[in-house]
Amino acid sequence: xxxxxxxxxxxxxxxxxxxxxxxxxxxxxxxxxxxxxxxxxxxxxxxxxxxxxxxxxxxxxxxxxxxxxxxxxxxxxxxxxxxxxxxxxxxxxxxxxxxxxxxxxxxxxxxxxxxxxxxxxxxxxxxxxxxxxxxxxxxxxxxxxxxxxxxxxxxxxxxxxxxxxxxxxxxxxxxxxxxxxxxxxxxxxxxxxxxxxxxxxxxxxxxxxxxxxxxxxxxxxxxxxxxxxxxxxxxxxxxxxxxxxxxxxxxxxxxxxxxxxxxxxxxxxxxxxxxxxxxxxxxxxxxxxxxxxxxxxxxxxxxxxxxxxxxxxxxxxxxxxxxxxxxxxxxxxxxxxxxxxxxxxxxxxxxxxxxxxxxxxxxxxxxxxxxxxxxxxxxxxxxxxxxxxxxxxxxxxxxxxxxxxxxxxxxxxxxxxxxxxxxxxxxxxxxxxxxxxxxxxxxxxxxxxxxxxxxxxxxxxxxxxxxxxxxxxxxxxxxxxxxxxxxxxxxxxxxxxxxxxxxxxxxxxxxxxxxxxxxxxxxxxxxxxxxxxxxxxxxxxxxxxxxxxxxxxxxxxxxxxxxxxxxxxxxxxxxxxxxxxxxxxxxxxxxxxx
Numbered sequence: 001x002x003x004x005x006x007x008x009x010x011x012x013x014x015x016x017x018x019x020x021x022x023x024x025x026x027x028x029x030x031x032x033x034x035x036x037x038x039x040x041x042x043x044x045x046x047x048x049x050x051x052x053x054x055x056x057x058x059x060x061x062x063x064x065x066x067x068x069x070x071x072x073x074x075x076x077x078x079x080x081x082x083x084x085x086x087x088x089x090x091x092x093x094x095x096x097x098x099x100x101x102x103x104x105x106x107x108x109x110x111x112x113x114x115x116x117x118x119x120x121x122x123x124x125x126x127x128x129x130x131x132x133x134x135x136x137x138x139x140x141x142x143x144x145x146x147x148x149x150x151x152x153x154x155x156x157x158x159x160x161x162x163x164x165x166x167x168x169x170x171x172x173x174x175x176x177x178x179x180x181x182x183x184x185x186x187x188x189x190x191x192x193x194x195x196x197x198x199x200x201x202x203x204x205x206x207x208x209x210x211x212x213x214x215x216x217x218x219x220x221x222x223x224x225x226x227x228x229x230x231x232x233x234x235x236x237x238x239x240x241x242x243x244x245x246x247x248x249x250x251x252x253x254x255x256x257x258x259x260x261x262x263x264x265x266x267x268x269x270x271x272x273x274x275x276x277x278x279x280x281x282x283x284x285x286x287x288x289x290x291x292x293x294x295x296x297x298x299x300x301x302x303x304x305x306x307x308x309x310x311x312x313x314x315x316x317x318x319x320x321x322x323x324x325x326x327x328x329x330x331x332x333x334x335x336x337x338x339x340x341x342x343x344x345x346x347x348x349x350x351x352x353x354x355x356x357x358x359x360x361x362x363x364x365x366x367x368x369x370x371x372x373x374x375x376x377x378x379x380x381x382x383x384x385x386x387x388x389x390x391x392x393x394x395x396x397x398x399x400x401x402x403x404x405x406x407x408x409x410x411x412x413x414x415x416x417x418x419x420x421x422x423x424x425x426x427x428x429x430x431x432x433x434x435x436x437x438x439x440x441x442x443x444x445x446x447x448x449x450x451x452x453x454x455x456x457x458x459x460x461x462x463x464x465x466x467x468x469x470x471x472x473x474x475x476x477x478x479x480x481x482x483x484x485x486x487x488x489x490x491x492x493x494x495x496x497x498x499x500x501x502x503x504x505x506x507x508x509x510x511x512x513x514x515x516x517x518x519x520x521x522x523x524x525x526x527x528x529x530x531x532x533x534x535x536x537x538x539x540x541x542x543x544x545x546x547x548x549x550x551x552x553x554x555x556x557x558x559x560x561x562x563x564x565x566x567x568x569x570x571x572x573x574x575x576x577x578x579x580x581x582x583x584x585x586x587x588x589x590x591x592x593x594x
Contacts, residue, residue, distance in 0.1 A: 002046045002080045008149040009044065009056055019109040019137070020099045021145055022127075023054040028117045028279050029196045032481055035212050035219065036154040038118060040146045047076045049378060054082065055095060057102045064095060067467030068377040071511065088467070096127065100134030116141030121283035122275035141280055156256075157211040161218050161237050163245055168405045168477065169206040170308025173249040176204050176301070177229060183297045184224075184272060190292045191268035194259075195222040196277050199479045200298040205231065205251065207242070208477065214364050215479050216402055221259040221282075225268050228252060232259040260285050272296065299484045302475075304499040309406075309476040310523065313501065313541050316406030317521070319356040321543030321571065322578045323401075324410065326352050328545070329586035332391075335416055340389045342368040342381035345397065353401045363400035363407050363480040370395045374413070374515030377468060377507070392417035394427070394550070396515050400480055407475050409503055410542050411519035415549045426508040426516045427550040429459040433506040434518045434546075435560045437470065437487075437538070441527050444534040445495045448487035448502070455487070455506040466507045474501045474521050498536060500524045518546060543571050545590040553594055565593045 009021060023045070027038035033050055041047070045054040045063050049072060052065035064085040065073050073084050086092050093101070099112060112131055116124065124141060131137035146153065166172065184190040195201050198217035202208055209218025220233035229251045238246075238253060246253060254262065263271075263285035271289045273282075274296040283291075305313065327349045334340040334348070345368035353359055369379040370389045374396035381387075389395060393416060400409040413427060433455035440454055448471060455470045471487030474480055484494035487502060496502070505519035520542040527537040545568060556564075568591035576584050 002044070002082075005044055005149070006056060006061060006081070009145055010058055012145055012148055013056075013058060013113075016113070016143060017109045018111055018113045018140070018143070019103045019106070020055055020057040020112045022095065022112065022114040023056075023146075024114070024118055024123075025050065025052055026118050026120075028282075029198050029219070029221075030120050030277050030279070031198055031212065031215075032479070033212050033215050035157050037156050040115075040118070040150070043146070043150060045077065045082050046080060047073050047082075049073060053095060055099060057099065057106060058108070059106050060102050062098055064092075071376040072378060094130060096130035096134045096137070099131065100137060103137060104135050110135065110137045111140055112137050113140045113143045113145065115144045115146070116281040117144065117279050119280055120276055121273070121278055121280045124280040125275070156219060156234070158234060158236050159210045159218065160239060161207050161209050161233070161242050163242060164202075164206040164208050164404075164477065166206070166308075168308060168312050170306040173205045173251070176206075177224065177250065180204070180224065180298065180301065181226065183301070187297065188272055188292050188294055189270065190272040190294075191270045191289070192223070192225040192266070193272045193296060193298075194263065194278055194282065195224065195296065195298055196274075196279070196282070197296070197299070199475060199482065200296065200302060201231070203302045203476075203478060204298060205246070205249065209237070210361075214362050214402070216360065216477060217479070220256060222251075223259065223262050223266070225266070230254050230262060232256050232262060295484075299482075300494070302478075303473050303482060303485060303501075304497050305476055305501060305523075306499070310499070312403075312405030312476060313521075313523070314406075316358070316401075316403040316408055317541045317543050318574060318578070319358070319403065320353065320401055320408040320410065321575050323349070323352040323356055324412070324544045325575055325579060325583055325587055328412070328414070328590070329583045331414065332416070335389050335391050338388065338390075341386045342370055342373070342389065343383070343386045345389070345395070346381065346399075349397070349399055356401075356403070358404040360402040360404055360477070363402050363409060367398035367411075368395065369397075369515060371514065372512050374517075375509040375511045375513060376515070377509060389416065394419065394423060394514055394516070396517055398517065398519065402477060404477055407477055407480055408542070409474055409480050409519065409521055410544055411505055411517045412544060412547065413516045413518060413550075414547050419550055422510070423514050423516075424550050424552050425462070426464065426510065426514070428552045428555045429462060429464060430506050430508055430516045430518055431546065431551060431564075432458045432556065432560060434504055434520070435563050437504045437506070438520065438522065438540060439559065439563055441535050441537050442496070443532075444497075444536055446536075447493050447495050448485055449489070449491050449493070451496075452487050452489055455504070456489075459506070459508060464508050466509060468507070470506055471503045471522075474503060496524050496536060498524050498526050501541070502538075504538070540567060540570075543574050545571055545587065547590075548594050551594070556594075561594060568593070
């Protein structure tokens with residue numbers, strides 16, 4: 001099937017005089033997760049991870065992805081002509097380097113194509129410059145090959161848009177727009193802004209949708225001027241109630257496909273366009289106003305939760321913790337019966353979450369990875385890979401849910417029986433890093449990059465490391481991955497601010513043997529103010545026991561033991577009133593002091 005699709009693509013490339021086609025993972029909104037209509041990279045390559053870029057020339061094909069997907073991508077690409085390119089690994093060429101080498105060897109055309117609707121202005125500019133340096137190649141952005149060869153392409157989603165109540169949003173959309181306009185004027189001297197990121201639009205307008213799996217967003221653009229705003233959206237998605245609500249917030253509506261006309265007719269003097277967010281086609285649509293190329297302030301506004309959103313997180317984490325404990329308290333018994341599989345773990349845990357009030361669905365597909373599967377960072381069990389869970393080794397469960405008052409993301413690695421010494425060592429090192437980050441006090445203005453080494457320090461001393469980030473922001477009944485702040489080795493300059501949520505999820509992955517990850521969602525809160533400035537700290541929001549059975553206790557410091565015992569005391573206090581007697585007994589044992 002993949003072979004037939006590549007052949008159809010190459011026939012189109014011959015007709016168009018194209019030497020190579022690039023397929024990114026994004027949509028016209030630069031989303032991390034996309035609607036089925038825009039899953040072109042998956043369609044052409046067969047790789048279904050959330051991050052990756054496929055490239056096809058007339059005689060070769062390759063796919064670039066990051067460390068989370070190295071193992072999964074190798075398995076999914078097997079048997080195809082796609083070669084796996086491991087990003088950030090020594091010896092891996094850039095996309096432009098590889099295309100230049102392949103195209104020059106093949107001879108003929110030197111034109112490369114990418115769909116400009118699905119590529120940000122910043123990425124196109126960088127790619128064009130890189131291609132020019134590697135063989136004098138040119139870049140074409142006005143060709144959508146999928147529109148020609150993907151005959152059964154899914155249509156754009158038409159799910160209804162819903163209003164997020166004020167009791168959870170905490171601030172009216174009109175007030176958010178007023179605050180945004182003030183920032184645009186004060187920080188950028190801009191009259192308006194095109195908001196393209198779907199979660200930014202949903203947050204600004206206090207609306208939610210279901211157009212993207214596990215992400216409560218809807219496909220739209222929001223064009224903001226100094227005295228009005230226009231939501232470009234398919235009108236079939238907007239109910240009469242939502243239409244009246246939007247007008248009350250000072251927002252007009254127009255058809256989704258008319259956003260380009262709206263930019264052409266924009267009447268203000270200046271407009272801010274974020275080159276990392278706005279696709280290259282729309283970036284070049286305005287004709288009269290001056291374009292201010294800068295980072296949109298919406299993401300930073302959205303990242304700092306208001307008191308209503310923070311309380312929503314606390315409620316969501318409480319109910320999520322109840323579901324987790326109900327599951328974990330019966331896990332050993334289910335494993336002993338000999339019929340529980342990875343998919344069974346997913347189904348059971350999802351069912352228990354769905355029983356909780358305000359449940360809206362999963363925040364991402366559950367990762368239930370037993371034994372060697374846990375070494376695949378973003379493993380998802382399929383009927384072909386599903387295995388029966390045995391009373392030995394460990395299972396890694398990374399899961400989360402969308403509740404109307406908050407989004408959860410939690411990972412626990414659970415011992416099911418006897419462990420090897422390396423498994424216990426890895427588990428203890430991950431736990432130490434997890435605790436050390438949560439105990440950290442740090443100055444206001446510090447970025448996640450400056451904190452990242454704390455989580456890795458102890459494992460580095462034993463020669464272990466992990467290549468994914470240590471932490472990401474979490475939305476308020478929005479996307480489970482949220483920026484602009486991150487905790488990771490690669491430089492991310494966005495400072496951590498009180499009110500932000502962020503995960504703490506170090507891990508160790510031994511290919512073909514095991515994987516360990518422990519994750520809590522945290523809230524950034526004030527610590528103290530001294531003559532040297534303001535300092536911040538973390539408060540764990542996640543409420544769920546951390547398995548102490550694999551821990552080599554002698555490796556923990558007294559401070560780490562005190563933190564773990566205090567955390568478990570909080571978990572007991574918050575969750576016990578919501579559990580049955582049997583579940584309470586289990587929780588008391590699981591959170592006993594060490």
